[in-house]
Amino acid sequence: MSFSLTLLSSAALALLTALLPGAAHAAPLPSVASINLCADQLVLTLATPEQILTVSWLAADPEESVLASQATRYPLNYGSAEELLRYHPDVVIAGAYTNAFTRALLARLGYPIVELEPESSIADIAANLRRVAQAIGREARGDALAAELRAREDRIAAARPVHALAAVVVRPGGFTVGKHSLADDLMTLAGVRNVAAEQGLDRWGSLSMETLLRSQPELIVLTGYRASQPSLANATLAHPALRRIRDAGRTAWVPARYWACGLPESLDSAALLEQAAAP
Amino acid sequence: MTAVARDAAPTSPARRADPASADARGTWRLSAALALLALAVAGLSLVVGRSSSGPTFGFGGPELASIVLTEIRLPRTLLALLVGGTLGLCGAALQGLLRNPLAEPGLLGASSGAAFGAVLVFYFGLAGADSLALPGGAVAGSLAALAALYALAGKRGDFLTIVLAGIAINAFAAALTSLSLNFAPSPYAALEILFWMLGSLADRSLAHVALALPLMLPGWLLVIAAARGLDALTLGEETAASLGFDPRRTQWLVIGGTALAVGGAVAVTGVVGFVGLVVPHLLRGRVGHHPSRLLVPSFLGGAVLTAIADIAIRLMPPGPELKLGVVTALLGAPFFLHLIVRARPASGA
Numbered sequence: 001m002s003f004s005l006t007l008l009s010s011a012a013l014a015l016l017t018a019l020l021p022g023a024a025h026a027a028p029l030p031s032v033a034s035i036n037l038c039a040d041q042l043v044l045t046l047a048t049p050e051q052i053l054t055v056s057w058l059a060a061d062p063e064e065s066v067l068a069s070q071a072t073r074y075p076l077n078y079g080s081a082e083e084l085l086r087y088h089p090d091v092v093i094a095g096a097y098t099n100a101f102t103r104a105l106l107a108r109l110g111y112p113i114v115e116l117e118p119e120s121s122i123a124d125i126a127a128n129l130r131r132v133a134q135a136i137g138r139e140a141r142g143d144a145l146a147a148e149l150r151a152r153e154d155r156i157a158a159a160r161p162v163h164a165l166a167a168v169v170v171r172p173g174g175f176t177v178g179k180h181s182l183a184d185d186l187m188t189l190a191g192v193r194n195v196a197a198e199q200g201l202d203r204w205g206s207l208s209m210e211t212l213l214r215s216q217p218e219l220i221v222l223t224g225y226r227a228s229q230p231s232l233a234n235a236t237l238a239h240p241a242l243r244r245i246r247d248a249g250r251t252a253w254v255p256a257r258y259w260a261c262g263l264p265e266s267l268d269s270a271a272l273l274e275q276a277a278a279p
Numbered sequence: 280m281t282a283v284a285r286d287a288a289p290t291s292p293a294r295r296a297d298p299a300s301a302d303a304r305g306t307w308r309l310s311a312a313l314a315l316l317a318l319a320v321a322g323l324s325l326v327v328g329r330s331s332s333g334p335t336f337g338f339g340g341p342e343l344a345s346i347v348l349t350e351i352r353l354p355r356t357l358l359a360l361l362v363g364g365t366l367g368l369c370g371a372a373l374q375g376l377l378r379n380p381l382a383e384p385g386l387l388g389a390s391s392g393a394a395f396g397a398v399l400v401f402y403f404g405l406a407g408a409d410s411l412a413l414p415g416g417a418v419a420g421s422l423a424a425l426a427a428l429y430a431l432a433g434k435r436g437d438f439l440t441i442v443l444a445g446i447a448i449n450a451f452a453a454a455l456t457s458l459s460l461n462f463a464p465s466p467y468a469a470l471e472i473l474f475w476m477l478g479s480l481a482d483r484s485l486a487h488v489a490l491a492l493p494l495m496l497p498g499w500l501l502v503i504a505a506a507r508g509l510d511a512l513t514l515g516e517e518t519a520a521s522l523g524f525d526p527r528r529t530q531w532l533v534i535g536g537t538a539l540a541v542g543g544a545v546a547v548t549g550v551v552g553f554v555g556l557v558v559p560h561l562l563r564g565r566v567g568h569h570p571s572r573l574l575v576p577s578f579l580g581g582a583v584l585t586a587i588a589d590i591a592i593r594l595m596p597p598g599p600e601l602k603l604g605v606v607t608a609l610l611g612a613p614f615f616l617h618l619i620v621r622a623r624p625a626s627g628a
Binding site: 054057075076077078079080081082083085086097099101102104105108109 | 328329330331339340343346347350351352470481482483484486487597598599600
């Protein structure tokens, strides 16, 4: 009941601001709760501090998030519907793969939810920036950041090395990235050739040490993720065969948080790759 | 559980005097005590919540109270009771049918078959999360697993064959689920293997209750309709037939009922292990060895155990929620170990 009243009153408010152009500044921006790491970081990038009610706990983890120190200023949630009810947000930003039950329950309770598809290209970053900006009434900021993103893309493209090094990404657990992925797009931008994509790998897949050796990469791109914490996945990075290739060629380190979510900061990884590939 | 212990003490001497009627009285008293306990646990489950800073008690302010109570805690509590009851009831019935103390929906592949059926429907574009195709897939998977088990090993009915066949079918169905999630259109789906294998009640709504209940209810009725036949089967198939009970009818009632009820449960909660195995064992000593007398107490006991496990999840320190199957196993396994160590010299159901 109280929620439909709020809806009604916010509709009335919207009408009022439409009728009185001068009143636009008085209308408060919608309050936002975010329940997904990538959504969190876009919200932190776009929203005013007053708008943000809560972000997810992963956003405050420096291993996962590029905006961790910013996220710690807000209450953190673990993404359950009951937690979010207490914040009573005007809009909820989630990922397309955030717990389906939670999304369905919040929708059932009448909360507007924006579900973000994971970014698989630099263009997707701009699209999601605009989408979140629109949902939270920060269109101008979204457009400005998207334009800034494109300008930076152009600057990085202009500084590409002449010779494109053959590169392979090795992620913990022996995974690599193929075409139609954000990482591949960033590698292309930085002027390195993604061997796995050239061999036809789509999005992501596993990479055996044998394939890696046979593809004779000039540049190994390692993505570090919780390297100091023991895991079988990280043990793959210490494989002797991998060590031998690394000793022979070049290595670039890209922290996993730059590729986990598509953000303006993701372009930092292209700059890192460009540096590693520079003659 | 204290109500159970208090209730059991006075019935034991009486059982020696007149076993049959004392057992019946004991069953009713036990059921009444468990029903009261289930109500108390359900009440507690409605009051315990979870915020970002850990467990909370109450409903978080008057304007939120009705939504929190009816839309969040009520469906969760109802599903804990209904799913736990289903697993307890079906575990007791399968143990009676197969005359094997290891039988339970989880071990014999009914649950993992259901999970596989649901995963196929859900991730390969056949249905949204709330449509009827999802529980339909779960029921079909559960039925296929139990039918395969029965075809392979049911007639011989010996201890080792059934359990080994059940374990193989269970592992096969679980492997198919993992395999299909790895091939799912999105890499993120692979993470949800955890949900389908370990179960969860987080953020279910009344729509899920409405989805599962129409399958569980007829499932329970089918299983309960087999009660007398299960008693007769304890005397062996031939004796049962001579008493006028068709063993095949009993078998299909239990298998069909379990497939329906477990399929409905798994479609909304994933696989919740251990309840169906542990609960009948916990209660068997108190009702005697008639499978029929174990059915209702096992239903109630399963409901209580699952609801307690789900409350325990909400009482954990702040962090992402634990999976329900993890907690039912954490609570159930020590009980079960205690029982088998105590009962080892005189093995058997």
